[in-house]
Amino acid sequence: xxxxxxxxxxxxxxxxxxSEVEQTFKTPKGSFQALRDINLTVAKGEFVALxxxxxxxxxxxxxxxxxxxxxxxxxxxxxNKEISGPGPERAVVFQNHSLLPWLTCYENIYLGVERVFGxxxxxxxxxxxxxxxxxLVGLTPATNKRPGEISGxxxxxxxxxxxxxxxxxxxLMDEPFGALDALTRARLQDELLAIVQKTQSTVVMVTHDVxxxxxxxxxxxxxxxxxxxxxxxxxxxxxxxxRNRVELAExxxxxxxxxxxxxxxxxRQGHVEKAA
Ligand SMILES: Nc1ncnc2c1ncn2[C@@H]1O[C@H](COP(=O)(O)OP(=O)(O)OP(=O)(O)O)[C@@H](O)[C@H]1O
Numbered sequence: 001x002x003x004x005x006x007x008x009x010x011x012x013x014x015x016x017x018x019s020e021v022e023q024t025f026k027t028p029k030g031s032f033q034a035l036r037d038i039n040l041t042v043a044k045g046e047f048v049a050l051x052x053x054x055x056x057x058x059x060x061x062x063x064x065x066x067x068x069x070x071x072x073x074x075x076x077x078x079x080n081k082e083i084s085g086p087g088p089e090r091a092v093v094f095q096n097h098s099l100l101p102w103l104t105c106y107e108n109i110y111l112g113v114e115r116v117f118g119x120x121x122x123x124x125x126x127x128x129x130x131x132x133x134x135x136l137v138g139l140t141p142a143t144n145k146r147p148g149e150i151s152g153x154x155x156x157x158x159x160x161x162x163x164x165x166x167x168x169x170x171x172l173m174d175e176p177f178g179a180l181d182a183l184t185r186a187r188l189q190d191e192l193l194a195i196v197q198k199t200q201s202t203v204v205m206v207t208h209d210v211x212x213x214x215x216x217x218x219x220x221x222x223x224x225x226x227x228x229x230x231x232x233x234x235x236x237x238x239x240x241x242x243r244n245r246v247e248l249a250e251x252x253x254x255x256x257x258x259x260x261x262x263x264x265x266x267x268r269q270g271h272v273e274k275a276a
Contacts, residue, residue: 011080015202016042016065016170021074023060033228034060038074040221040231042170047196047203049213051261052223052232053269058206059174061223065204066092066172079169088116091163095175097155099147099162105154106143109133109162116166133165136195153184160192164199171196173205177212189215190245197242210265214257215245222264232269235260 021038024031035057042048050058063069064076067086076083078090086092091112099108110130117126134140137157147155156176163171177185189212196203196216207213213220217237224232237257239248248254 012044014041014077015044015046015079016040016204017077018061018065019074019076021061021064021071021076023057023064023069024072034226035230036228037230040234042202042204042219044202045200046218047216048205048219048221049217050204050206050221050223051208051210051213051265052229053225053265054208056223056226057229058223062092062172062174062204062206065170066090068092088166089169091166091168091171093156093159093163093171093173093176095178097147097159099155099158101147104144104146105134105139105150105158106130108147108158109165112162113165129165133161136164136198137161137191151184153180153188156180156188157191160188160195164195164201169202171201171203173203175206175208178208185212186245192216193241193243210258210261213261214239214254215243215248220257220261222261225269233264235264 018038018040021035022033023035024033026032038061050061052058060069064071065078065083067083067090070084083090099105100111103111110126113126113129113133117129121129131140131143134143137160139154139157139161142150142154142158147158150158156179160176177188180188193216195201203216205216214237220235220237221231222233222235223229235257239251239253239257
């Protein structure tokens with residue numbers, strides 16, 4: 001391998017590079033340490049799930065990667081650049097879709113597309129990007145509907161389409177399917193699997209759901225309970241892609257990974273109520 005290629009491949013392995021991160025919040029009762037000693041790398045194109053009990057700091061860590069908050073200690077890099085604030089290369093999908101209710105599905109996506117590409121591309125290109133994003137999540141028929149006129153699952157798909165349309169380097173998802181019923185959730189997980197396969201996106205996703213983590217991820221980051229939570233263990237999920245949930249249900253390796261996460265969460269960490 002040439003020196004240039006080797007430097008590039010090293011950078012790809014540490015596409016997101018989190019080192020020695022600590023997050024302490026000031027509260028009326030004094031300072032509260034949510035996270036300590038967080039060291040984690042995410043490779044380009046990798047799908048990483050953050051899992052842990054309620055209040056352990058999953059969203060806090062995701063917000064740090066999104067640049068919505070700054071760590072009290074340590075640093076975070078994305079593509080070798082310090083994460084010092086939010087940026088279009090890191091799109092976030094929240095549990096509650098956060099669509100603007102007065103805009104149609106099309107307009108909600110177009111807004112994001114225009115923000116990222118508006119200065120360099122013509123209107124027809126922006127429209128083509130928006131149409132493609134709607135098609136990617138199977139929502140072309142809902143183009144002119146407003147969020148109030150579509151189901152929760154469809155709203156979440158618009159949120160995902162909006163994030164993907166911005167062609168982010170990293171897709172950050174905070175329990176994107178948490179508010180959905182089990183069947184809709186399964187369908188959207190399958191859609192996300194197919195989309196990520198197609199776009200080769202780098203994804204960091206917060207979840208409470210063990211099956212979701214094993215089905216989707218290359219790596220499951222298991223967090224200890226808070227306060228002062230940290231990464232307890234990182235499980236590498238070596239299951240071939242494309243993955244099929246029905247076939248995997250009886251796959252020995254799938255069952256093994258599932259058990260490893262359940263053991264970590266319920267035997268080694270036990271359940272605790274929200275810490276703060
Ligand atoms: N801005 C803040 N100020 C004070 N404490 C905070 C703040 N944000 C988060 N915390 C505390 O930090 C801890 C981690 O919160 P966080 O929301 O990251 O947990 P989580 O693992 O995402 O929880 P859940 O699974 O319930 O969403 C919690 O104890 C929370 O109360």
